[in-house]
Amino acid sequence: MELDSLYQEVILDHYKHPQHKGLNPVYTAQVSHVNTSCGDEITLNLNVENNVITSITWDGQGCSISQASVSMLSDLVTDKTLEQADAIVKSFSELMASKGTAAGDPEVLEDAVVFAGVSKFPGRVKCALLGWMAFKDAAIQSQGESK
Amino acid sequence: MSFSVAEVRKDFPIFERTIRDGKRLVYLDSGATAQKPWVVINAESDFYSKHNAAVHRGAHQLAEEATDAYEGAREIVAKFIGGQESEVIFTKSATESINLVAYAMGNALSGNRFALSASDSIVVTEMEHHANLIPWQQLAARTGAQLKWFNVTQDSRLDLSNIDQVITANTKVVAVTHQSNVLGTINPLEAIVKRAHEVGAVVVLDACQSVPHMSVNVVELDVDFLAFSGHKAVGPTGVGVLWGKAELLDELPPFLTGGSMIENVTMTTATWAPVPQKFEAGVPNMAQAVGLGAACKYLSELGMDAVREHEIALTGYALEKMSSIDGIRIVGPLENVARGATVSFTLAEIHPHDIGQYVDSQGVAVRTGHHCAWPLARAMNVPATTRASFYLYNDERDVDALVEALLGAQKYFGRF
Numbered sequence: 001m002e003l004d005s006l007y008q009e010v011i012l013d014h015y016k017h018p019q020h021k022g023l024n025p026v027y028t029a030q031v032s033h034v035n036t037s038c039g040d041e042i043t044l045n046l047n048v049e050n051n052v053i054t055s056i057t058w059d060g061q062g063c064s065i066s067q068a069s070v071s072m073l074s075d076l077v078t079d080k081t082l083e084q085a086d087a088i089v090k091s092f093s094e095l096m097a098s099k100g101t102a103a104g105d106p107e108v109l110e111d112a113v114v115f116a117g118v119s120k121f122p123g124r125v126k127c128a129l130l131g132w133m134a135f136k137d138a139a140i141q142s143q144g145e146s147k
Numbered sequence: 148m149s150f151s152v153a154e155v156r157k158d159f160p161i162f163e164r165t166i167r168d169g170k171r172l173v174y175l176d177s178g179a180t181a182q183k184p185w186v187v188i189n190a191e192s193d194f195y196s197k198h199n200a201a202v203h204r205g206a207h208q209l210a211e212e213a214t215d216a217y218e219g220a221r222e223i224v225a226k227f228i229g230g231q232e233s234e235v236i237f238t239k240s241a242t243e244s245i246n247l248v249a250y251a252m253g254n255a256l257s258g259n260r261f262a263l264s265a266s267d268s269i270v271v272t273e274m275e276h277h278a279n280l281i282p283w284q285q286l287a288a289r290t291g292a293q294l295k296w297f298n299v300t301q302d303s304r305l306d307l308s309n310i311d312q313v314i315t316a317n318t319k320v321v322a323v324t325h326q327s328n329v330l331g332t333i334n335p336l337e338a339i340v341k342r343a344h345e346v347g348a349v350v351v352l353d354a355c356q357s358v359p360h361m362s363v364n365v366v367e368l369d370v371d372f373l374a375f376s377g378h379k380a381v382g383p384t385g386v387g388v389l390w391g392k393a394e395l396l397d398e399l400p401p402f403l404t405g406g407s408m409i410e411n412v413t414m415t416t417a418t419w420a421p422v423p424q425k426f427e428a429g430v431p432n433m434a435q436a437v438g439l440g441a442a443c444k445y446l447s448e449l450g451m452d453a454v455r456e457h458e459i460a461l462t463g464y465a466l467e468k469m470s471s472i473d474g475i476r477i478v479g480p481l482e483n484v485a486r487g488a489t490v491s492f493t494l495a496e497i498h499p500h501d502i503g504q505y506v507d508s509q510g511v512a513v514r515t516g517h518h519c520a521w522p523l524a525r526a527m528n529v530p531a532t533t534r535a536s537f538y539l540y541n542d543e544r545d546v547d548a549l550v551e552a553l554l555g556a557q558k559y560f561g562r563f
Contacts, residue, residue: 002167003508003559007501012560038500038516039524039531061530063500064560127500 005117006124007064015064020074024057029141033134035126040066042131046138051081053139058131065115065124070131072112082139089136096125150453152542158184158445159540170510173548178328178489178536179514181359181381183442190441191383194434201430203407217433220440221423224388227443228354228373229364234396236389236426237436241355242278244374244389245322247402247426248351249282252320253289254400261349261399263319265291270314270321270348272297272305273526276328277519279353279374283322292319299526303330303480310342318348325357329518329534330479330527331462331489333357340369349395355379360458360487360538362451371395377435382442386435389426396422403428454539458488461537465490465546472553478532488537491518494553497560499533505559506552513549 027045034041040062047055056074060067073092077085088108092115095104100120104113118128156162161182166172174182194216200209202217218232225232238244255261263269269283269292287294295313298306305323314321321343326333336352343350349371357363358373359380365373372395377386391399401408401419405428410418419425446454463483469475474495480486494502499515506513514534517524524531535549 003505006504007559039521040500041530063498065500121504124500124504 002120006121008114008117010111010114011068012064014068014071018067018071020057020071020078021059022057023059024055026055027057029138031134031138031141033130033137035062035066035130037126038063040127040130042066042070042134044070044131044134044138046135046142048082048139048142051083053077053080053082053085056135058134062130063124063127065118065127066130069112069115069128070134072115073131073135076110076112077135082143085135085139089132089139092132093129095119096129150449150457150539152457152540155449156540158186160185160188162540166510166512167508171548173509173511173545173552175535175537175541175545175549176512176514177359177379177538177541178356178518178534180378180384181538182540183383184381184445186445187382187438187441191434191438194437199434202433203424213433216437216440217431220436223440223443223447225390227447228358228388228390229366230390231393233422234390234393236391236396236423237431237439238387238389238426239385239432240387241353241374241376242387244387245279245351245353246282247389248372248374248391248399249286251399251402251426253286254402256400259398259400261319263290263292265293266317267319268293268295268315268317270295270297270318270323270343272323272334273299274305274327274330274332274520274523275322275324276353276355277521278355279322279324279351280522283320293317297323299330299523301527303327303332303478303527305332305334307335307338310338314339314342314346314348316346318343318346320351321348322351322353324353324355325363326354326360326487326489327479327520327523328356328489329491329520329523329532331486331491332480333485333487335485336368336370344369356487356489359446360451361455365390377439377442380439380442381445382439383435385432386439388439391422393422396426401425401428405429407431449539457539458537459483461541461543461546462486462488462490464543465535465537465549468546468550469553472550472557474557475553476529478527478529488541489534490536491532491534493529493532494557497556499531501560502533502553502556505556506549509548509552509555511549511552 027047032043042060044058091108198212200213202214225235252261351372352370354375358375373390378384408428476493478491503515
């Protein structure tokens with residue numbers, strides 16, 4: 001079933017057991033983003049020390065795609081430098097823009113390649129990107145802040 | 148003549164197609180936009196292929212025919228809502244209709260009955276669609292007037308217990324929806340109109356969700372302005388209606404200015420054409436207005452009382468069937484009284500977007516989200532809902548398909 005390419009097991013697993021959920025009060029940047037089409041909201045706290053992401057935590061509500069996506073993102077970028085994280089975000093954004101034609105680079109995206117299926121559903125790309133855009137915003141804000 | 152959904156469906160070509168690999172189309176999103184019957188599609192097409200010319204100008208036969216078709220549509224629409232032709236203004240959407248009133252009021256100079264100041268208030272309700280909330284928020288911000296509102300009770304009705312404190316001698320405008328696009332609640336206009344008129348305020352009615360579904364008569368309702376969109380009433384997109392009482396439209400300053408709306412122009416001054424031209428600057432959406440005329444004629448021939456009766460029966464069936472689903476919460480009146488055929492709900496922990504995606508895979512089209520009524524979602528304590536909105540071409544089979552798809556979604560997302 002076409003639907004199964006969207007709702008992969010690993011996505012539903014992250015949805016049921018979200019990682020890094022619950023805000024860490026220590027952060028270099030805090031951002032709140034909202035998906036205006038459905039009202040899903042996310043607040044994301046990012047802590048960067050010496051250019052390395054030491055903590056990424058979030059809270060919010062949303063559909064399985066948006067929640068699983070930010071959960072996987074948090075796993076992926078923890079302990080990475082801002083440059084490494086930026087490359088991951090770029091790779092994920094390209095995958096989301098691929099309209100189902102790309103498979104994603106497992107070297108860079110690891111488990112997040114399962115979102116390749118989401119890119120076939122134009123209505124859901126925004127859901128998948130919600131946390132990533134929040135992170136991108138927080139990373140830019142943290143560049144000046146981190147020591 | 149008894150109302151036959153099977154016959155009605157034959158008028159709508161879209162039901163000839165299938166969805167998601169051969170599934171029957173179960174269209175439950177008429178609250179967003181209605182499907183179109185052939186008579187509407189043909190009316191719009193015929194205008195372009197046979198009569199196209201700019202209305203109200205041009206000394207030629209096509210211009211005459213185009214003007215006749217356009218003004219003929221105005222006559223049909225006026226009759227459809229029980230108003231006068233000269234009181235019907237074509238806009239591009241209901242959103243524009245409401246903005247027209249709000250911006251025109253903002254243009255009123257001191258001495259005009261519509262002029263607002265910091266000592267005045269504008270009253271709305273917590274269940275408004277953004278289209279009947281934000282124009283008033285903005286008008287309040289521009290004029291300093293106070294924005295007040297009626298709250299919504301947990302049983303999805305307007306709380307009018309403090310009506311005399313909300314609508315006061317300072318109130319200039321009361322803007323309210325006839326039927327909530329989320330809850331389905333039909334509001335008790337009589338009490339609101341009575342109180343508003345007692346204090347000299349005008350009532351602006353958002354009738355987007357009522358005019359397509361029931362017999363609406365502006366004289367009987369005694370509202371002062373009424374807005375609805377064409378595309379929710381089986382008409383084309385790109386056309387909306389603003390109806391207003393003649394004497395109020397006369398006093399209301401114009402909103403958009405330019406060609407067609409003037410009486411006389413010099414290099415420094417202009418005077419206005421009589422209503423409705425005063426509010427129809429520029430070449431209007433002619434083919435769309437003509438299509439809306441065809442839509443109102445189509446609905447009149449079916450009979451709006453018959454449409455309403457059909458929807459009441461279908462809503463009763465839907466409420467009963469849907470209530471039997473484990474974990475469902477219907478966000479709207481549970482009793483089939485003073486409510487329309489819009490049923491919003493949440494289903495346990497499954498996010499509406501995921502529900503929408505799953506039922507779509509079964510051919511069932513619903514809307515998910517806050518439905519452009521974000522404050523209402525907050526008041527009802529739901530981040531988002533799934534909304535099934537039924538119309539004249541839906542029947543019990545569609546309800547059954549929805550229920551079956553919802554049970555399927557529970558199974559699908561309950562896998563882990």
